[in-house]
Amino acid sequence: xxxxxxxxxxxxxxxxxxxxxxxxxxxxxxxxxxxxxxxxxxxxxxxxxxxxxxxxxxxxxxxxxxxxxxxxxxxxxxxxxxxxxxxxxxxxxxxxxxxxxxxxxxxxxxxxxxxxxxxxxxxxxxxxxxxxxxxxxxxxxxxxxxxxxxxxxxxxxxxxxxxxxxxxxxxxxxxxxxxxxxxxxxxxxxxxxxxxxxxxxxxxxxxxxxxxxxxxxxxxxxxxxxxxxxxxxxxxxxxxxxxxxxxxxxxxxxxxxxxxxxxxxxxxxxxxxxxxxxxxxxxxxxxxxxxxxxxxxxxxxxxxxxxxxxxxxxxxxxxxxxxxxxxxxxxxxxxxxxxxxxxxxxxxxxxx
Numbered sequence: 001x002x003x004x005x006x007x008x009x010x011x012x013x014x015x016x017x018x019x020x021x022x023x024x025x026x027x028x029x030x031x032x033x034x035x036x037x038x039x040x041x042x043x044x045x046x047x048x049x050x051x052x053x054x055x056x057x058x059x060x061x062x063x064x065x066x067x068x069x070x071x072x073x074x075x076x077x078x079x080x081x082x083x084x085x086x087x088x089x090x091x092x093x094x095x096x097x098x099x100x101x102x103x104x105x106x107x108x109x110x111x112x113x114x115x116x117x118x119x120x121x122x123x124x125x126x127x128x129x130x131x132x133x134x135x136x137x138x139x140x141x142x143x144x145x146x147x148x149x150x151x152x153x154x155x156x157x158x159x160x161x162x163x164x165x166x167x168x169x170x171x172x173x174x175x176x177x178x179x180x181x182x183x184x185x186x187x188x189x190x191x192x193x194x195x196x197x198x199x200x201x202x203x204x205x206x207x208x209x210x211x212x213x214x215x216x217x218x219x220x221x222x223x224x225x226x227x228x229x230x231x232x233x234x235x236x237x238x239x240x241x242x243x244x245x246x247x248x249x250x251x252x253x254x255x256x257x258x259x260x261x262x263x264x265x266x267x268x269x270x271x272x273x274x275x276x277x278x279x280x281x282x283x284x285x286x287x288x289x290x291x292x293x294x295x296x297x298x299x300x301x302x303x304x305x306x307x308x309x310x311x312x313x314x315x316x317x318x319x320x321x322x323x324x325x326x327x328x329x330x331x332x333x334x335x336x337x338x339x340x341x342x343x344x345x346x347x348x349x350x351x352x
Contacts, residue, residue: 023314023321034320036161042204043068043162044169061166065159191331198327205291210240212287213279220275221254224268227261229254236276240283241303247283251276302326 022030043064050060165172180188214237221229236250254272262268306326310318340346 023317031317031320032157033161034317035158037165038320039158039162040165040169041199042207043166045200045204047166047169057167057170061163064166065163068159191335194331194335195328198331199324202327203323205288206241208291209283209287210237210246213237213240213246213283216279216282217250217254217275221272224271224275226254226257226272228257232257236279247276247280302330 046064047057047060050063051057055063177185177189214234216233217236218230218233221233226232232250232253235253236246238246239249240246251273254276255269258269258272303323303326306322306329307319310322310325312318314321
């Protein structure tokens with residue numbers, strides 16, 4: 001018996017409601033499994049490539065696991081402590097930077113910086129607020145992360161889930177495909193392929209772009225001797241997933257820091273500017289066309305909206321599922337628009 005459209009919509013609506021309720025009630029519990037699934041999804045193409053060159057699935061997963069452990073140990077030992085230290089010192093240095101900005105404004109625009117002027121009071125307030133609240137903010141973030149899930153539990157469970165899912169990924173996909181309703185299986189496969197292409201282009205491609213640019217900015221800023229260059233480069237690289245935002249925020253931070261540190265040595269300020277200009281040129285002309293492609297299907301505004309909504313509703317778990325859900329909704333919306341344009345409602349009864 002063929003289900004009517006109303007019945008199909010009812011069942012799909014029930015499935016969507018169950019998904020939302022699971023996120024709402026089990027968000028903190030399923031966090032390790034969502035992270036593990038995301039890691040397995042990201043690494044599956046690498047495992048497939050190793051299989052194509054002759055390795056078995058188990059050996060491919062073993063090679064990936066060893067390399068991932070080595071990379072994780074390297075980050076914990078060499079990179080993360082430096083990032084935390086620079087971020088802490090940057091917060092502590094903010095009042096001094098505000099004071100130096102106030103001195104510079106006094107020299108250049110003395111009439112605007114009279115005692116009691118609004119600009120002077122605002123600068124003093126900003127510096128004190130950053131110093132007072134910056135450390136509290138870092139501590140709050142760390143405390144919140146620790147309260148969401150036990151860190152030790154997370155570190156143990158996520159790799160185990162990732163390894164098992166990576167081992168069984170192809171079998172799981174085949175089993176899900178076998179459970180699809182036969183009448184709609186071709187359509188669902190086409191939608192799933194479109195969703196996978198969108199996610200692969202954005203998450204894998206844009207994630208690689210962010211990593212490359214973050215390393216480039218951090219190393220280049222450190223080579224020119226910019227204070228806090230590592231943390232500024234990391235921020236710029238992380239924000240690159242939103243077009244232009246990473247370069248604007250990172251460039252503003254880096255050039256602002258260069259103005260304080262290298263005032264009078266204009267060649268170093270120009271060098272910092274050239275680093276971000278070079279990064280943007282490489283991203284726009286080489287990295288993004290090669291790794292992401294020209295048509296991803298996730299508009300930056302839609303992405304920001306999804307992150308904001310899911311983050312507000314479901315917390316950190318919502319942030320993790322925001323991009324996949326946004327990709328799914330985008331693909332389904334394009335599919336429905338194409339169906340609408342082929343329907344009598346759009347073309348008229350005589351044009352179908």
